[in-house]
Amino acid sequence: MPCVYNSRGRSLLFLNITLHLHFMAKLVSSQVWHGNTISQGFNLTATDFLTSQSGEFKLQFLSLPDSSQNYYLGITWKGECIWLANRNNPLHLFTEPRFLIDEYGDMKILYSEDAVTISIYSSEAPKQQHRINASATLTDGGSLELSEKDEAGNKKRSLWSSFDYPNNILLPGMKLGFDKVKGNRCNLTSWVASQNPDLGSFTFGIDMDSNNTIQLGIWWRGNLYWSGGALLQWPDDDPSYMILYYFENLESALFSNSSDGNEVALELYGYLQDAIGLNPQGELTMGASVSCNRKSPAFVKGCEPPKPPNCRHPDAYVSMLNNQYGSMSKEGYKVEGTDDAPLYDCGVRCLMNCSCAAYSFTNNDGTGCQIWDNTTNFKESLDGQQIYFIRDDKRDNPQDIGVGKTKTNQKLLIVGVVGGALLTLMSATAYICHLLRRKGRIEAEKRLNQKKLLNEIGDIAVPFAENGKGKEFSKTEKTGHEIHIFSFESMAKATNNFSSTNKLGEGGFGPVYKVNLNI
Structure with a gap:
């Protein structure tokens, strides 16, 4: 079967x-x-x-x-x-x-x-x-x-x-503990993967802490992962919870599962499931669970999962619930020496690598380890590979953490484009302003030169309009005093801008120019 x-x-x-x-x-x-x-x-x-x-x-x-x-x-x-x-x-x-x-x-x-x-x-x-x-x-x-x-x-x-050599299941009547004299231990050990029952990286049992106090707990690779103090405080009168009794004598220390029909299971990733039991109607029901995943409803006190390095957010953690199907923009790096490693171990390796943002298994049975750095983009796809992500309490989805910092890069790109456009607009505006200022200076210099030329000509009767311009040149227009009125522009035009070739001489009223009345 x-x-x-x-x-x-x-x-x-x-x-x-x-x-x-x-x-x-x-x-x-x-x-x-x-x-x-x-x-x-x-x-x-x-x-x-x-x-x-x-x-x-x-x-x-x-x-x-x-x-x-x-x-x-x-x-x-x-x-x-x-x-x-x-x-x-x-x-x-x-x-x-x-x-x-x-x-x-x-x-x-x-x-x-x-x-x-x-x-x-x-x-x-x-x-x-x-x-x-x-x-x-x-x-x-x-x-x-x-x-x-x-x-x-x-x-x-x-x-x-x-019963003295359990796998990952603690049946009613089974005991966990150790022989103080012989040193023999009776612990639950997780599977490596769902299709590989070999010894995994999590154990559930009892041990002595640094103060020589007997404690119930879960260990990952020999490191305390969860301390069972909270478990022992669960109510004994609730049949949906497992009931553990503790016995100790000079030779041994034991915990016994004394619940009525409920088994306790240590899952692949360190979850403790009070898995399957029968309610009074004879129906299969689910019992209580212990999880060190902060997003899980079964999260309990006493958890001590691997701590992230200083380069990461202090809330970063490994969770097998944080996964999506999709593809990565480039090949992952296969970690050496992890051909048969459990997936949780791969997650811890990723957590401890400051540039790692995602990880997954390499073998069909869910073992092995490959990781991707944070410059790799993730694309969601239901028929893609199962990808797992490093999380923290501030960021809870692949797009948020930006595997490959996708959204961050998009934001930077938008900021760059908008900033570039604004810079270009500002530069163009400044150039136009420069041209306008230059044109204004040229006009001002032209008017100044005209005034200088007019001063050289002397005080001739050339009244200007209020706008600073005289009337256009006319051979017949006269004032009431029979004085011809010319504008400065018309005189400059008629004398070729007061060219020296048109200068006839100079008297007490200044230089005298000949004019070309056909212009």
């Missing part, structure tokens, strides 16, 4: 069986195991499965969609993958895996014609001297329990339990 992630990012199983054709050929002849216990001498193959007595839990080989080359031995509950025996060591096609318990009580997976072994449990006792009677049972609580039996078939002692 293929194990898939739904829209919440949780792993679910399609109800239809889609085993590979390589195994389907043996379906008719293969044994389909419906019991809840596997004993020595029996094999669980790719077409077999165990079921708990309640019928709610199954143990079987399953595959992940988009990763049909990989197979896992896992436990499912209500169609959900809750535990994988070989999460970081997947099987491949045509290997014909089988799950068994040998004569020493060791529990393992054999494949490739038994040439390769994946050990699930191995006794520390010397093999040739310690053969035991053992069997593994899938309980109604969802755990796979390996026990040693006496000669009568009764349980003698417990050897191993899947």
Whole structure:
């Protein structure tokens, strides 16, 4: 069966069986195991499965969609993958895996014609001297329990339990904690990606702080990401919330999920989901969540996500909710050493790079890392690539932060164009003013020269009108005193601007010029 992630990012199983054709050929002849216990001498193959007595839990080989080359031995509950025996060591096609318990009580997976072994449990006792009677049972609580039996078939002692080796799901009855003496820890660990159950970068469990105080929390790469003080203050009388009880003695410290039917899931990006439970009507309901995304309604106190460098806004943060589909104007830079890195780790790398504005995965399963700097433009497109963005509380969308500073560049371009136009207009205006001033100076100099020439001519009877201009030249126009009146312009014109070639002489009243009356 293929194990898939739904829209919440949780792993679910399609109800239809889609085993590979390589195994389907043996379906008719293969044994389909419906019991809840596997004993020595029996094999669980790719077409077999165990079921708990309640019928709610199954143990079987399953595959992940988009990763049909990989197979896992896992436990499912209500169609959900809750535990994988070989999460970081997947099987491949045509290997014909089988799950068994040998004569020493060791529990393992054999494949490739038994040439390769994946050990699930191995006794520390010397093999040739310690053969035991053992069997593994899938309980109604969802755990796979390996026990040693006496000669009568009764349980003698417990050897191993899947509850002590959780993946990313904390079922009711499971415990998180550590052995103070041996140093063993029992934590939840996130998946790398939705189709890659390998160990991710987030863990949920308990540890000691710097004051040697036991604390519940989420860690990212060993750094405290969320402190669970707020979680412990949740009301115990609300069935929609998980209920955690704390136990401590000289040898161990444990937290137990004691809620009635609610599982706790550590998601890919450090979200803690009190995922699926049943309400009194028997309907699936969603429980409480813990998120360090400030925009999430599940945001809680106690969050300590990676802090941005000084070159960024102090509110900048990494969030998997801040993504859009589209394309970038240039190729991203693939970060070395991140071929199998979780997407959140890629986001942190981008956050710590002052010039990085966007990032995304490089592999089909959602792993790998490529980043884009802030000179790259983003174009939204529903059929494009999924692009994630660095955010802060002031900027909450790709266009606002301007991947490639698109809007900022547009604003600068508009300012530049408008400023250039204004500068051009101002320059043109100044040039026109300069021309007008120059023309005014020329006119003023011309009038000054005219006055000088008039002074040279002497005080002749040439009255000027109020506007400073005399009457046009006329051969017949006379005043009442029979005196001819000429304008300065007409005299200048008639004498060729008082040219020396037209000068006849000079007397007591000044120079005398001949005039050309035909002009």
